[in-house]
Amino acid sequence: MSALEVSGLQKSFGGLRVTREVNLSVEPGERRLIIGPNGAGKTTLFSLITGELRPDAGSIRLFGREIVRVPSRRRAHLGLARTYQIITLFQRETLLHNVMLSLLGLSGLRWNPFRRFAQQAALIEAGRAALARVGLLDMADRPLSDTSYGERRRVEIAMGLAQNPKVLLLDEPFAGLSIEERRDVQGLLASIPHDVTIVMIEHDMDVALEFAERITVLHFGEVVVEGSRAEVVAHPKTREIYLGE
Amino acid sequence: MRRLAALGSQLLALGLLASLPAWIGNSYYVNIASQVLLYAVFALGLNVIVGYAGLVSLGHAGLFGIAAYSGAILITAGYGHFVAIAGALVVTLGVAALFAVLALRGTGLGFVMITVALGQIVWGVAYRWISLTNGDNGVSITSRPAPFGLSLVDANPFYWATLVVFLVAVAAIAIFVASPFGASLRGTRDQPRRMNALGYNVWLIRFLAFLFSGLWSGVAGLLFLYYNQFVSPQTVALTASAEVLLMVISGGTATLLGPIAGALLVVIMKNVASGYIERWNFVLGAIFVAIVIFMPEGLVPGSLRLWRWATRRRRQHPAGPAAMAPVPHGSINGGAQ
Numbered sequence: 233m234s235a236l237e238v239s240g241l242q243k244s245f246g247g248l249r250v251t252r253e254v255n256l257s258v259e260p261g262e263r264r265l266i267i268g269p270n271g272a273g274k275t276t277l278f279s280l281i282t283g284e285l286r287p288d289a290g291s292i293r294l295f296g297r298e299i300v301r302v303p304s305r306r307r308a309h310l311g312l313a314r315t316y317q318i319i320t321l322f323q324r325e326t327l328l329h330n331v332m333l334s335l336l337g338l339s340g341l342r343w344n345p346f347r348r349f350a351q352q353a354a355l356i357e358a359g360r361a362a363l364a365r366v367g368l369l370d371m372a373d374r375p376l377s378d379t380s381y382g383e384r385r386r387v388e389i390a391m392g393l394a395q396n397p398k399v400l401l402l403d404e405p406f407a408g409l410s411i412e413e414r415r416d417v418q419g420l421l422a423s424i425p426h427d428v429t430i431v432m433i434e435h436d437m438d439v440a441l442e443f444a445e446r447i448t449v450l451h452f453g454e455v456v457v458e459g460s461r462a463e464v465v466a467h468p469k470t471r472e473i474y475l476g477e
Numbered sequence: 478m479r480r481l482a483a484l485g486s487q488l489l490a491l492g493l494l495a496s497l498p499a500w501i502g503n504s505y506y507v508n509i510a511s512q513v514l515l516y517a518v519f520a521l522g523l524n525v526i527v528g529y530a531g532l533v534s535l536g537h538a539g540l541f542g543i544a545a546y547s548g549a550i551l552i553t554a555g556y557g558h559f560v561a562i563a564g565a566l567v568v569t570l571g572v573a574a575l576f577a578v579l580a581l582r583g584t585g586l587g588f589v590m591i592t593v594a595l596g597q598i599v600w601g602v603a604y605r606w607i608s609l610t611n612g613d614n615g616v617s618i619t620s621r622p623a624p625f626g627l628s629l630v631d632a633n634p635f636y637w638a639t640l641v642v643f644l645v646a647v648a649a650i651a652i653f654v655a656s657p658f659g660a661s662l663r664g665t666r667d668q669p670r671r672m673n674a675l676g677y678n679v680w681l682i683r684f685l686a687f688l689f690s691g692l693w694s695g696v697a698g699l700l701f702l703y704y705n706q707f708v709s710p711q712t713v714a715l716t717a718s719a720e721v722l723l724m725v726i727s728g729g730t731a732t733l734l735g736p737i738a739g740a741l742l743v744v745i746m747k748n749v750a751s752g753y754i755e756r757w758n759f760v761l762g763a764i765f766v767a768i769v770i771f772m773p774e775g776l777v778p779g780s781l782r783l784w785r786w787a788t789r790r791r792r793q794h795p796a797g798p799a800a801m802a803p804v805p806h807g808s809i810n811g812g813a814q
Contacts, residue, residue, distance in 0.1 A: 282674055308676030320671045322664060333664050336657055337675035345658040345689075352657065395675070 522693025536596030542713030573691025615709030729775025
């Protein structure tokens with residue numbers, strides 16, 4: 233059974249068909265890279281998978297379960313997490329508070345109006361563990377506004393991992409990072425165990441190609457090429473799209 | 478040490494508030510203190526939705542007034558105070574739920590406009606449904622409750638009763654804000670899309686916060702009814718909603734002390750300054766403009782910022798001239814927390 237199976241997915245904004253007919257099947261534990269030029273519909277595809285956008289047609293299955301009608305917030309409870317291309321963190325809060333909010337989202341405690349959030353030992357411990365995974369434990373109590381862009385990218389990933397997802401969607405995790413920061417994030421992604429299936433959108437081909445086992449090329453809302461690293465790089469369509477030959 | 482200092486200042490404030498009738502002199506000022514406290518409860522309630530949920534409501538006087546009207550109508554119909562208070566709060570919660578379902582279809586300006594419209598509907602009912610609300614003449618009641626046999630007719634016991642309700646409100650809202658639910662609510666204010674993707678039900682969180690906010694507005698409305706023993710359409714007018722919103726914004730949104738400071742400022746200007754200056758509204762307006770220019774985040778966070786800046790400066794330059802402290806880019810939600 234596939235970890236994530238998308239079939240016949242369609243989405244239009246007015247007359248613009250952003251997602252034409254996308255079919256995608258990702259095996260459990262796989263690392264899948266989605267590439268494509270600007271406007272190919274990559275982020276839209278993520279938003280459809282997480283339910284932030286409602287597709288016009290098609291089906292999305294998470295470990296065999298149809299989730300196309302499941303509200304976005306419930307999909308998080310089913311083991312689907314994502315990071316964002318444009319960082320959307322809680323600016324006024326500390327790094328630990330950010331990760332704790334991610335953990336709280338899946339906990340029944342989130343409805344509790346009586347206990348003290350800052351004293352929830354289990355959440356604090358899990359939050360610190362998630363920050364340790366991305367190498368930011370020593371900054372746990374710093375406000376997010378006092379951190380660098382690269383550190384925020386790692387907080388984004390820590391928030392995704394903290395939810396212990398079965399499928400993690402990473403939207404351009406390397407965007408805007410320096411060379412050293414890229415190496416940090418690359419190491420971090422390589423350390424994620426294979427019980428997490430990862431689908432990643434990325435423009436930086438060097439780091440991304442090294443990470444992914446299979447690659448899907450999206451162009452004008454359609455899958456044009458799909459296959460192993462070598463197959464996709466050698467495919468004439470890929471060269472046409474990327475090099476304009 | 479810091480915790481001890483905080484506890485000490487809290488006990489000092491409590492002592493000063495409890496002994497207020499002894500040191501303030503005459504009952505005129507005790508009554509003004511009761512007004513400050515009841516409006517502080519109202520502003521604290523509104524702050525839950527304005528400050529912590531980031532949804533600006535200009536219709537909360539409607540909820541405040543519904544509680545006052547329901548209480549007054551039940552008492553005139555011959556029910557006891559207990560039934561009147563319980564009934565009024567149930568009605569207020571019901572109306573708050575209806576308000577929330579309608580207003581939460583929008584956020585930002587849409588939310589503001591729907592709350593204005595809902596507040597105006599309440600005003601219209603108060604003004605025109607004469608058989609129920611007595612129209613422009615309002616509804617009078619002739620007694621105050623006597624909890625545990627203690628009469629609240631005089632100014633001092635009424636003040637103490639109001640103080641107890643006020644303290645319960647402060648404690649309840651402080652616990653609420655620091656709770657996991659409070660953290661969820663602030664999350665929906667700052668990143669609603671992200672919160673949804675993290676598994677939170679953003680709509681339901683906002684709905685429940687609106688009910689909590691409405692509950693305290695209703696409690697304040699009942700205090701208002703018993704204080705004045707009278708309620709009229711003026712109580713639910715748009716200007717009343719604007720006044721309490723100004724209390725929250727001028728004092729500092731999303732802070733516990735801000736709405737209290739705002740209530741103190743507005744009630745004192747209304748009652749005391751109006752004795753000396755005929756155009757007291759003009760003075761109040763000038764004060765609001767000054768707050769917006771010099772402390773856009775509100776009186777309480779703004780004063781804290783000035784204080785920190787001044788103490789740091791004194792340490793660095795023992796006798797330096799005082800320049801203006803830098804003003805951060807503030808907004809309605811620019812307060813602490």
